[in-house]
Amino acid sequence: MALRRKTARDDWAARYRSGKRAKETATTISGLPVEPLYTPDDLADWSYEEKLGYPGEFPYTRGVYPSMYRGQLWTIRQFAGYGSAEETNRRYKFLLAQGQAGLSVAFDMPTLMGYDSDDHLSEGEVGHCGVAIDSLEDMEMLFRDIRLDQITTSMTINSPAAILYAMYIAVGEREGLKPAQLGGTLQNDILKEYIAQKEYIFPPEPSMRLVVDTIVFAARQMPRWNAVSISGYHIREAGSTATQELAFTLADGMAYVEASIKAGLKVDEFAPRLSFFFDSHMDFFEEIAKFRAARRLWATIMRDKYGARDPKSWMMRFHTQTAGVSLTRQQVENNITRTAYEAMAAVLGGTNSLHTNSMDEVLALPTERAAQIALRTQQVLAHETGVANTIDPLAGSYFIEQLTDEMERGAQRYFDRIDEQGGVLRCIENGFFQREIADAAFEFERKLEANERIIVGVNAYKDGEGGELPTLRIGPETERDQVRRLTALKGRRDNTSVKNRLEALKTAARGSDNLMPPLLDCVKAYATEGEIMAALKEVFGVYREPILF
Amino acid sequence: MTARVLTAKVGLDGHDRGVKVVSRALRDAGVEVIYAGLRQTPEMVVEAAIQEDVDAIGVSLHSGAHMTLIPRILELLKERNATDIVVFGGGIIPQDDARELKAMGVVEIFGPGTSLQSIIDFVNHGFKGPVPGAA
Amino acid sequence: MSLAGALLSGDVRALARAISLAEDRDPQATELVAELQPHTGHAYLVGLTGAPGTGKSTLADALVKVIRDRRQTVGVIAVDPSSPFTGGAVLGDRIRMSRHTLDKGVFIRSMGARGHLGGLAAATREAIHLLDAYGRDVILVETVGVGQSELEISTICDTVLLVLMPESGDAVQSIKAGILEIADVFVINKTDLGGAEKARRLIQDAIALGPKQAWRPPITMASAAKEEGIEQVWDAVLEHQAFLKESGTLAARRRQRLKQEVVALVAERARDEAQRVLDGDTPIGRRLRENQNGKLNPYALAEEVLRQRAPQGGS
Numbered sequence: 001m002a003l004r005r006k007t008a009r010d011d012w013a014a015r016y017r018s019g020k021r022a023k024e025t026a027t028t029i030s031g032l033p034v035e036p037l038y039t040p041d042d043l044a045d046w047s048y049e050e051k052l053g054y055p056g057e058f059p060y061t062r063g064v065y066p067s068m069y070r071g072q073l074w075t076i077r078q079f080a081g082y083g084s085a086e087e088t089n090r091r092y093k094f095l096l097a098q099g100q101a102g103l104s105v106a107f108d109m110p111t112l113m114g115y116d117s118d119d120h121l122s123e124g125e126v127g128h129c130g131v132a133i134d135s136l137e138d139m140e141m142l143f144r145d146i147r148l149d150q151i152t153t154s155m156t157i158n159s160p161a162a163i164l165y166a167m168y169i170a171v172g173e174r175e176g177l178k179p180a181q182l183g184g185t186l187q188n189d190i191l192k193e194y195i196a197q198k199e200y201i202f203p204p205e206p207s208m209r210l211v212v213d214t215i216v217f218a219a220r221q222m223p224r225w226n227a228v229s230i231s232g233y234h235i236r237e238a239g240s241t242a243t244q245e246l247a248f249t250l251a252d253g254m255a256y257v258e259a260s261i262k263a264g265l266k267v268d269e270f271a272p273r274l275s276f277f278f279d280s281h282m283d284f285f286e287e288i289a290k291f292r293a294a295r296r297l298w299a300t301i302m303r304d305k306y307g308a309r310d311p312k313s314w315m316m317r318f319h320t321q322t323a324g325v326s327l328t329r330q331q332v333e334n335n336i337t338r339t340a341y342e343a344m345a346a347v348l349g350g351t352n353s354l355h356t357n358s359m360d361e362v363l364a365l366p367t368e369r370a371a372q373i374a375l376r377t378q379q380v381l382a383h384e385t386g387v388a389n390t391i392d393p394l395a396g397s398y399f400i401e402q403l404t405d406e407m408e409r410g411a412q413r414y415f416d417r418i419d420e421q422g423g424v425l426r427c428i429e430n431g432f433f434q435r436e437i438a439d440a441a442f443e444f445e446r447k448l449e450a451n452e453r454i455i456v457g458v459n460a461y462k463d464g465e466g467g468e469l470p471t472l473r474i475g476p477e478t479e480r481d482q483v484r485r486l487t488a489l490k491g492r493r494d495n496t497s498v499k500n501r502l503e504a505l506k507t508a509a510r511g512s513d514n515l516m517p518p519l520l521d522c523v524k525a526y527a528t529e530g531e532i533m534a535a536l537k538e539v540f541g542v543y544r545e546p547i548l549f
Numbered sequence: 550m551t552a553r554v555l556t557a558k559v560g561l562d563g564h565d566r567g568v569k570v571v572s573r574a575l576r577d578a579g580v581e582v583i584y585a586g587l588r589q590t591p592e593m594v595v596e597a598a599i600q601e602d603v604d605a606i607g608v609s610l611h612s613g614a615h616m617t618l619i620p621r622i623l624e625l626l627k628e629r630n631a632t633d634i635v636v637f638g639g640g641i642i643p644q645d646d647a648r649e650l651k652a653m654g655v656v657e658i659f660g661p662g663t664s665l666q667s668i669i670d671f672v673n674h675g676f677k678g679p680v681p682g683a684a
Numbered sequence: 685m686s687l688a689g690a691l692l693s694g695d696v697r698a699l700a701r702a703i704s705l706a707e708d709r710d711p712q713a714t715e716l717v718a719e720l721q722p723h724t725g726h727a728y729l730v731g732l733t734g735a736p737g738t739g740k741s742t743l744a745d746a747l748v749k750v751i752r753d754r755r756q757t758v759g760v761i762a763v764d765p766s767s768p769f770t771g772g773a774v775l776g777d778r779i780r781m782s783r784h785t786l787d788k789g790v791f792i793r794s795m796g797a798r799g800h801l802g803g804l805a806a807a808t809r810e811a812i813h814l815l816d817a818y819g820r821d822v823i824l825v826e827t828v829g830v831g832q833s834e835l836e837i838s839t840i841c842d843t844v845l846l847v848l849m850p851e852s853g854d855a856v857q858s859i860k861a862g863i864l865e866i867a868d869v870f871v872i873n874k875t876d877l878g879g880a881e882k883a884r885r886l887i888q889d890a891i892a893l894g895p896k897q898a899w900r901p902p903i904t905m906a907s908a909a910k911e912e913g914i915e916q917v918w919d920a921v922l923e924h925q926a927f928l929k930e931s932g933t934l935a936a937r938r939r940q941r942l943k944q945e946v947v948a949l950v951a952e953r954a955r956d957e958a959q960r961v962l963d964g965d966t967p968i969g970r971r972l973r974e975n976q977n978g979k980l981n982p983y984a985l986a987e988e989v990l991r992q993r994a995p996q997g998g999s
Contacts, residue, residue: 550708551707551708551771551772551796551798553704572774573774575772576767576770576772576773576774577767577770577772578770578772579767579770579771579772580772581766581772581773581775581794581796582772582773582774582775583775583778583794584774584775584776584779585778585779585782585785586779586782589782592786593782593785593786596785596786597778597785597792599696599697599700600696600700600791600792600793601700601778601792601793601794602697602700602701602703602704629697630697631697
């Protein structure tokens with residue numbers, strides 16, 4: 001019988017096993033196993049040069065810029081919008097004065113779904129979860145007294161994105177600015193709508209055509225503009241795991257790359273301006289690992305799979321929003337704490353811009369006070385905690401590096417499954433993503449019900465229900481006033497011009513010309529969003545979701 | 550008697566995670582759930598509920614339009630002599646709106662963080678509120 | 685007004701309630717159907733069957749549109765499986781037909797199979813009678829598509845549509861033996877996926893190898909999601925209908941159907957009564973429960989239970 005030399009690790013393991021153990025096993029929120037201890041043994045074949053490298057250099061695991069937050073802090077970009085353009089304009093001015101550097105526009109449901117405020121289906125919805133934009137007139141009001149060359153603006157809109165993009169450009173023109181002077185981002189990620197958020201209108205093919213048209217237009221005319229913000233946030237909020245969020249988002253990104261190449265662009269012409277948008281959820285280390293894995297994966301994909309040569313094409317820049325779905329209705333003040341932890345994870349993960357949720361967003365749109373706290377959360381993080389003083393501080397942690405590698409492997413396995421099924425569009429058609437997400441969502445709920453997962457105030461520590469919070473109210477006069485303004489606009493404008501330009505748009509839509517120029521013509525004539533969408537629906541048709549549960 | 554419930558999202562938003570999770574949970578509790586889908590209008594919901602002869606309608610909203618759309622459902626049920634069909638709701642609905650809706654006749658509003666068990670108990674007690682732990 | 689009267693006068697709620705009574709196997713339902721019997725016999729019954737995932741609901745939705753375009757009224761019965769453990773179900777067919785919800789000429793009812801083993805629901809036949817009495821020109825019955833449902837549907841419907849989709853493997857291998865013969869019309873759906881032509885040839889060969897029938901079932905190609913080929917599918921159904929009428933087969937089929945229905949009802953009642961007798965405080969029930977050594981003969985017991993029925997039902 002050979003004697004086995006006891007290692008220090010075995011020693012610890014023995015003491016661990018015989019000691020107190022509150023937890024037999026532990027997993028991340030997404031179900032990845034978490035060991036009680038990680039040591040150099042867990043990184044046996046790991047190479048710093050290969051896995052990490054330096055910030056601002058392939059594979060960008062440590063960050064896309066050489067100086068990261070030492071050079072410039074992440075952009076504080078709080079999503080906002082409600083009611084009328086005038087009210088939102090006031091909120092924007094408030095936020096800019098409070099130190100926010102970039103604007104982020106939230107649109108109301110009718111605008112997101114391509115309906116004007118006076119449409120029967122818009123009843124009860126106008127101005128409720130974002131700002132109502134029916135025409136260029138509203139857009140002009142939204143940015144009144146705000147110089148578009150002094151800020152960058154992110155617009156969260158998808159199916160009608162090209163229209164709002166055209167309106168923004170037109171507003172810039174009114175200010176005497178050329179398109180090339182405008183900086184910002186359009187979410188414009190239609191694939192995730194079919195997968196998760198369900199704000200789809202047209203079927204996938206014409207929708208992809210619209211997205212590619214905007215990518216081409218931006219590539220040629222607007223070097224400061226990110227035409228797509230390839231999003232994982234909504235996928236995560238719909239209930240996916242972190243690995244699924246990572247995999248499905250990057251798969252969507254690859255679909256856009258392939259579609260743009262097919263449309264005749266060289267990869268380096270547009271890839272530098274692809275941006276991403278992730279969730280930051282409660283499992284602190286899992287999120288950090290996810291962000292790092294994302295950068296490494298994308299860099300490798302762009303260089304090795306698509307042959308991109310410009311390093312800017314390899315760099316994954318992303319915006320992060322703290323997880324809305326992690327906020328609770330019970331003891332809402334705890335949401336401030338949750339948001340703070342999630343924000344820290346995003347920063348330790350190297351995000352380029354960040355939105356922190358307000359505590360009352362489980363109930364309604366945020367009040368000014370709640371929005372201010374959310375903003376201050378980022379400022380405290382940036383200036384008081386010191387986490388921004390060194391780049392990628394958790395690099396080299398045995399746990400973090402192991403988890404980063406695991407996330408990468410998990411994503412890769414999904415890429416293989418997606419390929420096997422014929423790609424992203426095929427998977428959308430046969431409901432693969434939707435089923436994975438629904439299963440993950442149900443599993444999460446099951447764990448919560450079984451108390452295998454604890455959420456403070458919900459299934460533990462339930463005492464101490466606070467008082468009721470005042471919530472933001474959008475009164476019915478918002479809808480009434482908006483409809484009145486819209487009616488007045490339709491009376492004032494040159495309706496013949498509108499009619500002609502809509503016809504020209506339809507003709508272009510039936511062909512293969514880039515739709516941005518005719519869209520610009522339409523918005524400048526003050527055609528409404530609803531009218532433009534109706535014209536496009538005539539040509540493109542509407543989408544019906546094929547598979548469900 | 551197998552309970553039958555129609556679940557649906559009314560209004561324009563597409564956040565269906567909650568309504569799908571609840572529908573599955575109801576199924577696991579022995580209910581026949583007819584999930585009517587996204588972007589249903591109050592008229593469509595009531596017509597479907599009548600054709601399916603459901604015991605209850607569960608609507609989910611996240612777009613803030615609940616004070617227009619849910620009362621409209623109640624109104625339509627009244628017009629069709631179908632007020633025996635009970636209405637419950639979920640999603641993003643502030644507490645004072647929830648109170649107002651309950652005063653109008655909605656049996657219960659289940660806010661975010663409601664346990665699935667409380668929804669199942671609600672069904673097993675014949676769709677009667679109030680439910681501890683709801684909004 | 686009585687429930688029957690309300691139903692006949694076109695009251696949607698009355699129809700819906702009546703179907704519920706049938707689903708609950710309420711004795712009122714039997715009386716109701718008997719009362720409404722004289723008003724039935726007008727509707728044309730079309731069954732949609734096929735494996736899960738072939739797009740039956742989407743096809744049903746597209747067919748409803750064609751039927752409505754041709755100015756006929758329609759009732760749809762969509763059956764989905766119930767959980768054998770909880771009895772619950774998510775009935776997800778209606779969602780595909782959402783656009784017809786507000787059309788008064790379309791009535792859609794989702795049914796859980798509720799333990800019924802045929803792939804239909806026990807109440808499907810009653811629901812059909814009720815929709816017939818209500819005045820629907822066409823009744824579409826969509827089955828679960830697993831188990832023996834294909835066979836059951838052929839005993840209930842005038843025309844059976846078998847929905848298939850092109851697969852990477854052999855389309856015909858996946859069709860169970862006996863199924864090909866009940867299909868009156870084949871629909872190869874999801875033709876946009878490619879491989880449809882190959883599937884068509886395989887089915888054609890399989891039909892050629894099968895028994896000779898008077899009606900040669902057409903193989904139609906469709907993409908329900910794109911609403912392509914749907915008119916042709918419905919035309920094929922109408923051709924079958926014409927064939928049945930002209931050849932006198934329709935009457936024969938309906939007589940057969942009536943017989944099957946009687947057999948099904950008798951079997952259901954016999955089964956229910958057997959359960960009652962064996963579970964109840966009856967001599968046989970007690971003997972069964974007190975039995976310690978398994979020496980009871982099930983055949984003899986069954987004889988006894990059947991003989992019990994003769995004067996009046998159970999205990």
